[in-house]
Structure formats: structure tokens, C-alpha cells
Amino acid sequence: xxxxxxxxxKLREVGLRPTKQRVxxxxxxxxxxKTFHFTINDLVxxxxxxxxxxxxxxxVYNTVHAFERKGYLxxxxxxxxxxxxxxxxxxxxxxxDEDTHELIDCDExxxxxxxxxxxxxxxxINSVEVLVRVASDNQTQK
Amino acid sequence: xxxxxxxxxKLREVGLRPTKQRVxxxxxxxxxxKTFHFTINDLVxxxxxxxxxxxxxxxVYNTVHAFERKGYLxxxxxxxxxxxxxxxxxxxxxxxDEDTHELIDCDExxxxxxxxxxxxxxxxINSVEVLVRVASDNQTQK
DNA sequence: ATCTACATTATAATAATTCTAAACTGTTGA
DNA sequence: TCAACAGTTTAGAATTATTATAATGTAGAT
Ligand SMILES: [Mn+2]
Ligand SMILES: [Mn+2]
Ligand SMILES: [Zn+2]
Ligand SMILES: [Zn+2]
Numbered sequence: 001x002x003x004x005x006x007x008x009x010k011l012r013e014v015g016l017r018p019t020k021q022r023v024x025x026x027x028x029x030x031x032x033x034k035t036f037h038f039t040i041n042d043l044v045x046x047x048x049x050x051x052x053x054x055x056x057x058x059x060v061y062n063t064v065h066a067f068e069r070k071g072y073l074x075x076x077x078x079x080x081x082x083x084x085x086x087x088x089x090x091x092x093x094x095x096x097d098e099d100t101h102e103l104i105d106c107d108e109x110x111x112x113x114x115x116x117x118x119x120x121x122x123x124x125i126n127s128v129e130v131l132v133r134v135a136s137d138n139q140t141q142k
Numbered sequence: 143x144x145x146x147x148x149x150x151x152k153l154r155e156v157g158l159r160p161t162k163q164r165v166x167x168x169x170x171x172x173x174x175x176k177t178f179h180f181t182i183n184d185l186v187x188x189x190x191x192x193x194x195x196x197x198x199x200x201x202v203y204n205t206v207h208a209f210e211r212k213g214y215l216x217x218x219x220x221x222x223x224x225x226x227x228x229x230x231x232x233x234x235x236x237x238x239d240e241d242t243h244e245l246i247d248c249d250e251x252x253x254x255x256x257x258x259x260x261x262x263x264x265x266x267i268n269s270v271e272v273l274v275r276v277a278s279d280n281q282t283q284k
Numbered sequence: 285a286t287c288t289a290c291a292t293t294a295t296a297a298t299a300a301t302t303c304t305a306a307a308c309t310g311t312t313g314a
Numbered sequence: 315t316c317a318a319c320a321g322t323t324t325a326g327a328a329t330t331a332t333t334a335t336a337a338t339g340t341a342g343a344t
Contacts, residue, residue, distance in 0.1 A: 017341055019291060040331080056293045061332070063291095080217060080225040081301085082331070095262055110260035116274060118252035120237055123276035130272050131219075132258060134265035159310055161322065182300080198324045203301065205322095223332085224300070 014070040024053045025063050029073070035088035037076065037103035040064065043085075078103065078131060093130040106130070156212040166195045167205050171215070177230035179218065179245035182206065185227075218245065220273060235272040248272070 007026035008018040016022060028046050029036055038046075044060055047053045064085060067073040074089040078096050084103065093106035114128050149168035150160040158164060170188050171178055180188075186202055189195050206227060209215040216231040220238050226245060235248035256270050 017290065019341075021292070058294080058333085059292055075222060077219045077222050080219050080222060083222040095260075097262070097265065098268065099265075104262070106260065110258065112257045112259075114256065114272060115254045116252065117254075118237075118248065120239070120246070120276050122279050123239065123241075124279045126240065126275040126277050128272060128274050130256060130270060132270050133268040134262050135268050137264050137266045159321065161310075163323070200302080200325080201323055 014072075016066055016070060021053070021055050021059050022063055022066075024051055024055070025060070025067075027051070029067075029087055035086060035105050037084055037086050037105075039082050039084055041082075076103065091127040091129055093132070095132045095134055098133055098135040106132070156214075158208060158212060163195070163197050163201055164205055164208075166193055166197070167202070167209075169193070171209075171229055177228060177247055179226055179228050179247075181224050181226055183224075220245065233269040233271055235274070237274045237276055240275055240277040248274075 007023050007030070011018040011022055011026070024047065025043070028043065028051060029038075040057075040060060043064070044055075044057060047055050047060070064073060068075060068085070071089055072087075074086045076084040076086045076094070078084055078094070079101075086103070086105075088105055093111050095104040095106065096102075097104070111130055114130065116125065116128060119125075149165050149172070153160040153164055153168070166189065167185070170185065170193060171180075182199075182202060185206070186197075186199060189197050189202070206215060210217060210227070213231055214229075216228045218226040218228045218236070220226055220236070221243075228245070230247055235253050237246040237248065238244075239246070253272055256272065258267065258270060261267075
């Protein structure tokens with residue numbers, strides 16, 4: 001996604017009408033340095049609090065899924081209880097902080113290339129992703 | 143878990159009362175060769191159909207979570223929309239068949255040891271797990 | 285300006301999961 | 315042996331995340 005505000009172009013390119021709700025969502029999601037990991041709830045809060053944009057919950061869901069279909073967002077499974085999304089849509093690895101429930105992207109260099117020795121007959125590999133769960137080091141817990 | 147039916151002992155060992163519901167669940171979960179990956183729904187179906195045991199849904203949830211707390215089951219995150227559980231409670235890797243939604247355990251030998259080069263300050267690594275998504279090889283789709 | 289397909293919205297519906305409170309049962313120890 | 319208690323089960327209600335519905339609005343083309 002672009003650095004500044006011509007999300008209108010980008011949306012049109014993939015065949016999504018650049019409505020003001022979608023443009024606002026793009027601004028929240030993509031006007032930032034690093035990739036953004038979020039839940040629907042995070043996003044709704046950001047839209048209503050930071051931006052003063054009231055967008056109906058249904059639209060947020062619709063738009064997130066539209067972006068996902070168009071390759072602007074990727075769903076990440078770390079918690080079976082709610083959906084996390086990621087503005088980094090490539091196959092990549094994560095650290096998951098079990099204290100803060102924060103996801104952190106791994107760089108290429110952080111983890112050696114994974115070598116899969118087994119193959120399932122008649123199946124091709126779509127993705128290989130590593131999840132590294134981390135937690136507080138200090139033994140402050142009883 | 144044991145091969146035959148002294149689940150009563152095992153349950154007592156971890157401080158769970160060996161009620162008939164729990165013993166039946168143990169039989170369904172652990173009287174099998176390979177590790178078992180399942181959703182709550184799978185389990186309820188197995189209990190009512192194969193075994194002729196009607197167990198309330200609340201009890202199935204309660205018991206699964208009790209087993210999880212006691213280290214008899216582990217929750218697996220592959221799908222943000224429902225919970226999968228695994229009778230293999232060690233940290234291990236999986237293949238996930240995106241056609242059939244089936245989980246398959248990887249053996250030690252299937253994937254080389256993962257080398258993590260990055261570390262998050264103040265955090266220790268709890269687990270490192272790989273998810274390999276696979277799907278049908280034939281290009282039968284449009 | 286008009287039209288039309290696509291979007292947005294409030295609201296209802298559904299699905300997974302958890303809570304509640306009453307009835308039940310495994311275990312303990314008199 | 316058996317009453318008593320704590321832990322367990324249960325049906326059903328409540329909660330939460332998500333999706334569907336159907337009426338209204340709007341972007342983009344003519
Ligand atoms: Mn989804
Ligand atoms: Mn859970
Ligand atoms: Zn990421
Ligand atoms: Zn497994």
C-alpha cells in the first residue's frame with residue numbers, strides 16, 4: 001500500500017469502489033511504518049477514537065474481508081477465539097507475546113529457511129509458517 | 143494416557159474425579175493408536191454416535207478445558223473460527239489439509255530443528271511450532 | 285441529471301462458547 | 315455404613331464474534 005493518501009487509486013486498481021469508509025480504513029491500516037496486526041475490535045476502536053469516523057460494524061467486517069480477498073490483508077490464526085489480521089500479506093513468521101497478546105513479524109533473517117522432509121501425496125505445500133510463543137522471563141509468578 | 147481402561151487412576155492422579163462422563167471421554171480420546179485432532183463438535187458426535195453416551199455440551203466443554211489445564215489436551219490454532227484440540231500435548235509441528243480441514247502431526251524427522259536468531263528482550267521462548275498448509279495438487283479448479 | 289450496480293447501515297440471525305443455578309454424585313470420615 | 319460436603323453435571327440462558335437481511339445511500343458511467 002502507498003505511503004501517502006492516494007488509496008483511491010489503489011482501491012480502484014483491484015476493483016473496489018473508493019468509498020469514504022474504505023479510504024478511512026486504508027488510512028488507519030496502511031499509513032504507518034510497520035506492519036499492523038489487529039482484531040476487528042482494535043480496528044473499530046481506532047476508527048471511532050483516533051479518526052472520528054463512525055463506521056458500522058458490518059461495514060468493518062465487509063471491508064476487512066473485501067481487503068482480504070483482494071490481497072490487502074491476511075488472516076492470522078494464533079487464537080481460536082477471535083480473528084487477527086495482518087497488513088503483511090506475505091507468508092512470514094511471527095513471535096506472539098503471550099503476556100500482551102501482541103504479534104511481531106519475523107524478518108527473513110530471524111529464522112533459517114524451514115526444510116520440510118515429508119510430503120503428503122497428492123498435496124502441494126501452500127505455506128510454511130512458524131509461530132514462536134514468548135512470555136515474560138522473570139519468574140515473578142507464584 | 144494409558145492403552146487400556148484404567149483412566150480412573152489417571153484422572154485421580156491429576157486430581158480430577160473419575161466420573162462416568164470423564165471416563166467415557168478418555169476412552170474416546172485416548173483409546174486409539176495415533177494422536178487425535180478434533181473440534182468440540184467432532185467429540186460430541188463421537189460420544190453420542192459411536193459410544194451411546196449422551197453428555198451435555200457444557201460438560202464436554204468443561205471437561206475438555208479441565209483436561210487441557212491438566213495437560214491431557216492441547217489447543218491448536220489453525221482456524222480462528224473454531225477451536226481444535228490435540229491429544230499430543232508436546233510442542234510439535236503440523237500439516238493442515240486445507241481441502242479436508244484435517245490436521246496431521248509431523249514427526250521429529252519431518253522438519254529440521256528450527257533456529258531462531260532473534261530474541262525479544264525480557265522474554266523467553268515457550269514454544270516454536272510450524273504449520274504447513276497443504277492443498278490438492280491437481281489444477282481442477284477454474 | 286439520471287441510472288444502476290455496488291456499499292453502507294441498523295438490525296436480526298446464527299454459531300461458538302461460557303455462565304447460572306439447581307440437581308446429582310464421588311469421596312471422606314464419623 | 316451413610317450423612318455431609320465439595321466437586322460435577324445439566325438444561326437452559328447469556329454472551330460474544332460473526333454473518334445475513336433488506337432498506338437506503340452513493341460512486342461512476344452515460
Ligand atoms: Mn475469516
Ligand atoms: Mn480455549
Ligand atoms: Zn505479520
Ligand atoms: Zn498434533
